Amino acid sequence: AILRGFVSMASLPDPEYDIGNLVCLDTAAFTPRDSTTIDEDIRLRAQKNVQGLIGRIFVLPTEPPPYGNGRVATLPTPTTKLPREKPVPKPREQTTWEKFAKLKGIQKRKKDKIVFDETKQEWRRTYGYKKANDINETWAIPAKAGENDGMDPWERAMKEKKERVDHNKKRQLQNLQAASGHRVPGTIDLAAAAASRKKGKKRKKNQPHHVDVALEVSQKSTASMGKFDKLNRDEPAVKKSKKLKAKRDAEFQKNFQTEKSSSMKLMEKIVGRTGGNKVNVNKAINIAQQEEEAKKRAKKGKAGKKKKSKQMI
Numbered sequence: 001a002i003l004r005g006f007v008s009m010a011s012l013p014d015p016e017y018d019i020g021n022l023v024c025l026d027t028a029a030f031t032p033r034d035s036t037t038i039d040e041d042i043r044l045r046a047q048k049n050v051q052g053l054i055g056r057i058f059v060l061p062t063e064p065p066p067y068g069n070g071r072v073a074t075l076p077t078p079t080t081k082l083p084r085e086k087p088v089p090k091p092r093e094q095t096t097w098e099k100f101a102k103l104k105g106i107q108k109r110k111k112d113k114i115v116f117d118e119t120k121q122e123w124r125r126t127y128g129y130k131k132a133n134d135i136n137e138t139w140a141i142p143a144k145a146g147e148n149d150g151m152d153p154w155e156r157a158m159k160e161k162k163e164r165v166d167h168n169k170k171r172q173l174q175n176l177q178a179a180s181g182h183r184v185p186g187t188i189d190l191a192a193a194a195a196s197r198k199k200g201k202k203r204k205k206n207q208p209h210h211v212d213v214a215l216e217v218s219q220k221s222t223a224s225m226g227k228f229d230k231l232n233r234d235e236p237a238v239k240k241s242k243k244l245k246a247k248r249d250a251e252f253q254k255n256f257q258t259e260k261s262s263s264m265k266l267m268e269k270i271v272g273r274t275g276g277n278k279v280n281v282n283k284a285i286n287i288a289q290q291e292e293e294a295k296k297r298a299k300k301g302k303a304g305k306k307k308k309s310k311q312m313i
Contacts, residue, residue, distance in 0.1 A: 015049055019056055020078030024049045095175035 015026035026049050032041040062071035094102070101108070117124045117132040124132035135141070141153040219226040219238045226238035 015052065017053060017056055018078055018080045019053075019060070020076050021080055021082065022053065022057075022075075023080060024053045025080075096178060097175060 013028055015024050015028070017024055026045070030041075030045065032038045057073055060073040060075070062073045065072045100106075111126070113125060114123050115126055115132045116122075119133065119137065124130060126132055135157050136154060141157065143153065147153075147156070215236075216239060219229070222229055229238070231237065
Protein backbone atom coordinates (compact mmCIF):
# COMPACT_ATOMS: atom_id res chain seq x y z
CA ALA A 1 0.00 0.00 0.00
CA ILE A 2 1.23 3.48 -0.86
CA LEU A 3 1.20 6.02 2.02
CA ARG A 4 0.11 9.37 0.72
CA GLY A 5 0.72 12.84 2.09
CA PHE A 6 4.54 12.66 1.93
CA VAL A 7 6.22 15.97 2.83
CA SER A 8 9.77 16.69 1.67
CA MET A 9 12.39 17.46 4.33
CA ALA A 10 13.18 20.81 2.72
CA SER A 11 9.70 22.10 3.59
CA LEU A 12 9.79 20.87 7.22
CA PRO A 13 10.19 23.43 10.02
CA ASP A 14 13.52 23.52 11.85
CA PRO A 15 13.58 21.39 15.02
CA GLU A 16 14.25 22.84 18.46
CA TYR A 17 17.83 22.55 19.72
CA ASP A 18 18.92 22.52 23.37
CA ILE A 19 22.71 22.74 23.05
CA GLY A 20 23.21 22.73 26.84
CA ASN A 21 21.74 19.22 27.06
CA LEU A 22 22.87 18.19 23.51
CA VAL A 23 19.25 17.51 22.60
CA CYS A 24 17.41 17.96 19.31
CA LEU A 25 13.60 17.98 19.51
CA ASP A 26 11.90 17.38 16.14
CA THR A 27 8.12 17.71 16.52
CA ALA A 28 7.28 17.68 12.79
CA ALA A 29 5.04 14.86 11.57
CA PHE A 30 6.86 11.93 9.99
CA THR A 31 5.33 10.65 6.74
CA PRO A 32 7.38 8.17 4.66
CA ARG A 33 7.22 8.08 0.86
CA ASP A 34 5.96 4.48 0.75
CA SER A 35 6.07 1.32 2.81
CA THR A 36 9.37 0.14 1.31
CA THR A 37 11.39 3.26 2.19
CA ILE A 38 10.45 3.73 5.86
CA ASP A 39 13.93 2.84 7.20
CA GLU A 40 15.65 5.05 4.64
CA ASP A 41 13.36 8.03 5.43
CA ILE A 42 14.01 7.63 9.17
CA ARG A 43 17.76 7.54 8.55
CA LEU A 44 17.67 10.70 6.41
CA ARG A 45 15.53 12.52 8.98
CA ALA A 46 17.87 11.56 11.85
CA GLN A 47 20.93 12.46 9.76
CA LYS A 48 19.54 15.93 9.10
CA ASN A 49 18.83 16.56 12.79
CA VAL A 50 22.23 15.29 13.98
CA GLN A 51 24.04 17.41 11.38
CA GLY A 52 22.14 20.47 12.60
CA LEU A 53 23.06 19.73 16.24
CA ILE A 54 26.75 19.18 15.47
CA GLY A 55 26.83 22.30 13.27
CA ARG A 56 25.56 24.44 16.19
CA ILE A 57 28.19 22.91 18.52
CA PHE A 58 31.00 23.89 16.14
CA VAL A 59 29.78 27.50 16.19
CA LEU A 60 30.34 27.75 19.97
CA PRO A 61 33.51 29.41 21.31
CA THR A 62 36.31 26.92 21.92
CA GLU A 63 39.55 26.79 23.87
CA PRO A 64 42.52 24.38 23.98
CA PRO A 65 42.17 21.43 26.39
CA PRO A 66 44.33 21.18 29.53
CA TYR A 67 46.06 18.13 28.02
CA GLY A 68 45.95 16.34 24.66
CA ASN A 69 44.96 17.64 21.24
CA GLY A 70 41.79 19.19 19.86
CA ARG A 71 39.50 21.95 21.14
CA VAL A 72 37.00 22.15 24.01
CA ALA A 73 33.66 23.89 23.52
CA THR A 74 31.81 25.50 26.44
CA LEU A 75 28.13 24.54 26.32
CA PRO A 76 25.51 27.21 27.10
CA THR A 77 22.97 26.98 29.90
CA PRO A 78 20.37 24.24 29.21
CA THR A 79 16.89 25.46 28.30
CA THR A 80 15.06 22.18 28.94
CA LYS A 81 14.38 21.29 32.57
CA LEU A 82 15.05 17.61 33.12
CA PRO A 83 13.71 15.62 36.09
CA ARG A 84 16.04 14.81 38.97
CA GLU A 85 17.75 11.42 39.01
CA LYS A 86 17.53 11.21 42.81
CA PRO A 87 14.95 12.60 45.24
CA VAL A 88 15.39 16.04 46.78
CA PRO A 89 17.56 15.72 49.92
CA LYS A 90 15.71 16.16 53.16
CA PRO A 91 16.57 19.23 55.24
CA ARG A 92 18.92 18.67 58.15
CA GLU A 93 17.14 18.07 61.43
CA GLN A 94 17.66 20.85 63.95
CA THR A 95 19.67 20.24 67.09
CA THR A 96 18.24 20.72 70.57
CA TRP A 97 19.79 24.17 70.87
CA GLU A 98 18.58 25.28 67.45
CA LYS A 99 15.02 24.23 68.33
CA PHE A 100 15.23 26.08 71.66
CA ALA A 101 16.70 29.20 70.02
CA LYS A 102 13.97 29.24 67.38
CA LEU A 103 11.27 28.80 70.04
CA LYS A 104 12.64 31.62 72.19
CA GLY A 105 13.53 33.85 69.25
CA ILE A 106 17.25 33.91 70.04
CA GLN A 107 19.26 35.37 67.18
CA LYS A 108 22.78 34.15 66.55
CA ARG A 109 25.23 37.02 66.70
CA LYS A 110 28.93 37.14 66.04
CA LYS A 111 31.08 37.71 69.11
CA ASP A 112 33.74 40.39 69.14
CA LYS A 113 37.28 39.07 69.05
CA ILE A 114 38.73 42.17 70.71
CA VAL A 115 37.26 43.82 73.82
CA PHE A 116 38.43 46.56 76.18
CA ASP A 117 40.15 45.37 79.36
CA GLU A 118 39.11 47.63 82.23
CA THR A 119 41.98 46.50 84.46
CA LYS A 120 44.79 47.08 81.97
CA GLN A 121 42.99 49.91 80.16
CA GLU A 122 43.76 48.51 76.72
CA TRP A 123 42.15 46.49 73.94
CA ARG A 124 42.80 42.77 74.13
CA ARG A 125 41.59 39.51 72.62
CA THR A 126 38.87 37.53 74.36
CA TYR A 127 40.92 34.30 74.37
CA GLY A 128 44.47 33.00 74.33
CA TYR A 129 47.66 34.64 75.52
CA LYS A 130 47.16 38.02 77.23
CA LYS A 131 43.39 37.82 76.90
CA ALA A 132 41.13 40.47 78.32
CA ASN A 133 39.90 40.21 81.91
CA ASP A 134 42.11 37.22 82.64
CA ILE A 135 41.28 35.87 86.08
CA ASN A 136 44.92 34.90 86.65
CA GLU A 137 45.90 38.57 86.50
CA THR A 138 43.24 39.60 89.02
CA TRP A 139 44.77 40.45 92.39
CA ALA A 140 41.61 39.54 94.35
CA ILE A 141 38.59 37.31 93.74
CA PRO A 142 35.44 37.92 95.81
CA ALA A 143 34.37 34.82 97.75
CA LYS A 144 30.89 33.43 97.11
CA ALA A 145 28.47 32.21 99.72
CA GLY A 146 29.31 28.73 100.94
CA GLU A 147 32.93 28.70 99.74
CA ASN A 148 34.51 27.89 103.09
CA ASP A 149 36.55 24.84 102.00
CA GLY A 150 39.83 26.76 101.99
CA MET A 151 40.48 26.02 98.30
CA ASP A 152 42.53 28.47 96.28
CA PRO A 153 40.04 30.73 94.39
CA TRP A 154 42.15 30.73 91.22
CA GLU A 155 42.34 26.93 91.21
CA ARG A 156 38.58 26.78 91.81
CA ALA A 157 37.98 29.12 88.85
CA MET A 158 40.18 27.00 86.57
CA LYS A 159 38.44 23.80 87.73
CA GLU A 160 34.98 25.29 87.11
CA LYS A 161 36.03 26.45 83.64
CA LYS A 162 37.31 22.97 82.76
CA GLU A 163 34.05 21.41 83.95
CA ARG A 164 32.06 23.88 81.81
CA VAL A 165 34.14 23.09 78.73
CA ASP A 166 33.75 19.32 79.22
CA HIS A 167 30.01 19.71 79.78
CA ASN A 168 29.61 21.81 76.62
CA LYS A 169 31.58 19.30 74.53
CA LYS A 170 29.46 16.45 75.83
CA ARG A 171 26.24 18.32 75.09
CA GLN A 172 27.51 19.21 71.59
CA LEU A 173 28.19 15.55 70.78
CA GLN A 174 24.77 14.57 72.10
CA ASN A 175 23.10 17.24 69.94
CA LEU A 176 24.98 16.11 66.82
CA GLN A 177 24.09 12.46 67.44
CA ALA A 178 20.44 13.35 68.04
CA ALA A 179 20.34 15.39 64.81
CA SER A 180 22.17 12.88 62.60
CA GLY A 181 20.42 9.77 63.93
CA HIS A 182 21.78 6.28 63.33
CA ARG A 183 24.52 6.02 60.72
CA VAL A 184 24.11 3.82 57.65
CA PRO A 185 25.29 0.20 58.24
CA GLY A 186 28.64 -0.53 56.62
CA THR A 187 29.90 3.05 56.78
CA ILE A 188 32.75 4.39 58.87
CA ASP A 189 31.90 6.07 62.17
CA LEU A 190 34.21 9.07 61.71
CA ALA A 191 33.46 10.56 65.11
CA ALA A 192 34.42 7.33 66.87
CA ALA A 193 37.51 6.92 64.67
CA ALA A 194 38.68 10.45 65.40
CA ALA A 195 37.99 10.06 69.12
CA SER A 196 39.94 6.80 69.35
CA ARG A 197 42.78 8.39 67.42
CA LYS A 198 43.06 11.34 69.82
CA LYS A 199 42.58 9.29 72.99
CA GLY A 200 45.61 9.40 75.24
CA LYS A 201 47.54 11.81 73.00
CA LYS A 202 48.36 15.45 73.40
CA ARG A 203 46.62 17.88 71.11
CA LYS A 204 48.70 18.89 68.12
CA LYS A 205 48.51 22.07 66.09
CA ASN A 206 47.61 20.35 62.82
CA GLN A 207 44.98 17.76 63.63
CA PRO A 208 44.13 15.33 60.77
CA HIS A 209 40.98 16.00 58.80
CA HIS A 210 38.10 13.53 59.17
CA VAL A 211 38.68 12.38 55.55
CA ASP A 212 42.29 11.49 56.42
CA VAL A 213 41.09 9.52 59.43
CA ALA A 214 38.56 7.65 57.27
CA LEU A 215 41.25 6.88 54.66
CA GLU A 216 43.63 5.50 57.30
CA VAL A 217 40.88 3.35 58.83
CA SER A 218 39.82 1.96 55.42
CA GLN A 219 43.43 1.25 54.37
CA LYS A 220 43.92 -1.02 57.40
CA SER A 221 40.54 -2.76 57.09
CA THR A 222 41.85 -5.66 54.96
CA ALA A 223 43.32 -8.94 56.22
CA SER A 224 46.89 -7.81 55.50
CA MET A 225 46.33 -4.41 57.17
CA GLY A 226 46.97 -2.75 53.79
CA LYS A 227 50.41 -4.30 53.33
CA PHE A 228 49.64 -6.07 50.01
CA ASP A 229 46.89 -3.74 48.75
CA LYS A 230 47.37 -1.80 45.53
CA LEU A 231 47.33 1.95 46.09
CA ASN A 232 45.24 4.23 43.89
CA ARG A 233 46.62 7.22 42.05
CA ASP A 234 47.96 9.94 44.42
CA GLU A 235 46.98 7.81 47.43
CA PRO A 236 49.43 8.09 50.35
CA ALA A 237 51.18 4.96 51.57
CA VAL A 238 49.79 3.04 54.52
CA LYS A 239 51.23 4.28 57.80
CA LYS A 240 52.98 1.56 59.77
CA SER A 241 52.39 1.51 63.50
CA LYS A 242 55.56 1.22 65.58
CA LYS A 243 53.57 -0.02 68.58
CA LEU A 244 52.03 -2.83 66.52
CA LYS A 245 55.48 -3.87 65.25
CA ALA A 246 56.86 -3.88 68.79
CA LYS A 247 53.90 -5.99 69.95
CA ARG A 248 54.46 -8.52 67.14
CA ASP A 249 58.18 -8.68 67.95
CA ALA A 250 57.36 -9.35 71.61
CA GLU A 251 54.95 -12.15 70.65
CA PHE A 252 57.55 -13.67 68.32
CA GLN A 253 60.17 -13.55 71.05
CA LYS A 254 57.74 -15.20 73.47
CA ASN A 255 56.92 -18.00 70.98
CA PHE A 256 60.63 -18.44 70.26
CA GLN A 257 61.41 -18.87 73.96
CA THR A 258 58.56 -21.41 74.36
CA GLU A 259 59.76 -23.44 71.38
CA LYS A 260 63.34 -23.31 72.64
CA SER A 261 62.26 -24.55 76.07
CA SER A 262 60.32 -27.51 74.61
CA SER A 263 63.27 -28.42 72.38
CA MET A 264 65.65 -28.34 75.34
CA LYS A 265 63.34 -30.63 77.33
CA LEU A 266 63.36 -33.09 74.43
CA MET A 267 67.15 -33.02 74.25
CA GLU A 268 67.40 -33.72 77.98
CA LYS A 269 66.03 -37.21 77.33
CA ILE A 270 69.20 -37.98 75.39
CA VAL A 271 71.71 -35.51 76.79
CA GLY A 272 72.48 -35.79 80.52
CA ARG A 273 71.62 -32.82 82.72
CA THR A 274 74.79 -32.96 84.82
CA GLY A 275 77.18 -34.04 82.13
CA GLY A 276 77.35 -30.70 80.30
CA ASN A 277 77.71 -31.41 76.59
CA LYS A 278 78.44 -35.15 77.12
CA VAL A 279 75.98 -37.70 75.76
CA ASN A 280 74.24 -40.08 78.18
CA VAL A 281 75.18 -43.34 76.45
CA ASN A 282 72.87 -45.56 78.47
CA LYS A 283 69.80 -43.50 77.65
CA ALA A 284 70.72 -43.36 73.97
CA ILE A 285 71.20 -47.20 73.85
CA ASN A 286 67.86 -47.80 75.58
CA ILE A 287 66.01 -45.54 73.15
CA ALA A 288 67.68 -47.22 70.13
CA GLN A 289 66.79 -50.69 71.46
CA GLN A 290 63.18 -49.69 72.01
CA GLU A 291 62.92 -48.40 68.45
CA GLU A 292 64.49 -51.60 67.03
CA GLU A 293 62.11 -53.86 69.00
CA ALA A 294 59.14 -51.82 67.81
CA LYS A 295 60.20 -52.34 64.18
CA LYS A 296 60.57 -56.13 64.69
CA ARG A 297 57.11 -56.38 66.25
CA ALA A 298 55.66 -54.49 63.31
CA LYS A 299 57.32 -56.90 60.81
CA LYS A 300 56.09 -59.98 62.71
CA GLY A 301 52.56 -58.64 62.69
CA LYS A 302 52.61 -58.20 58.91
CA ALA A 303 54.04 -61.74 58.36
CA GLY A 304 51.33 -63.30 60.55
CA LYS A 305 48.59 -61.61 58.54
CA LYS A 306 50.05 -62.97 55.26
CA LYS A 307 50.12 -66.61 56.58
CA LYS A 308 46.50 -66.43 57.71
CA SER A 309 45.42 -65.17 54.32
CA LYS A 310 47.24 -68.11 52.52
CA GLN A 311 45.63 -70.73 54.80
CA MET A 312 42.16 -69.32 54.02
CA ILE A 313 42.87 -69.60 50.30
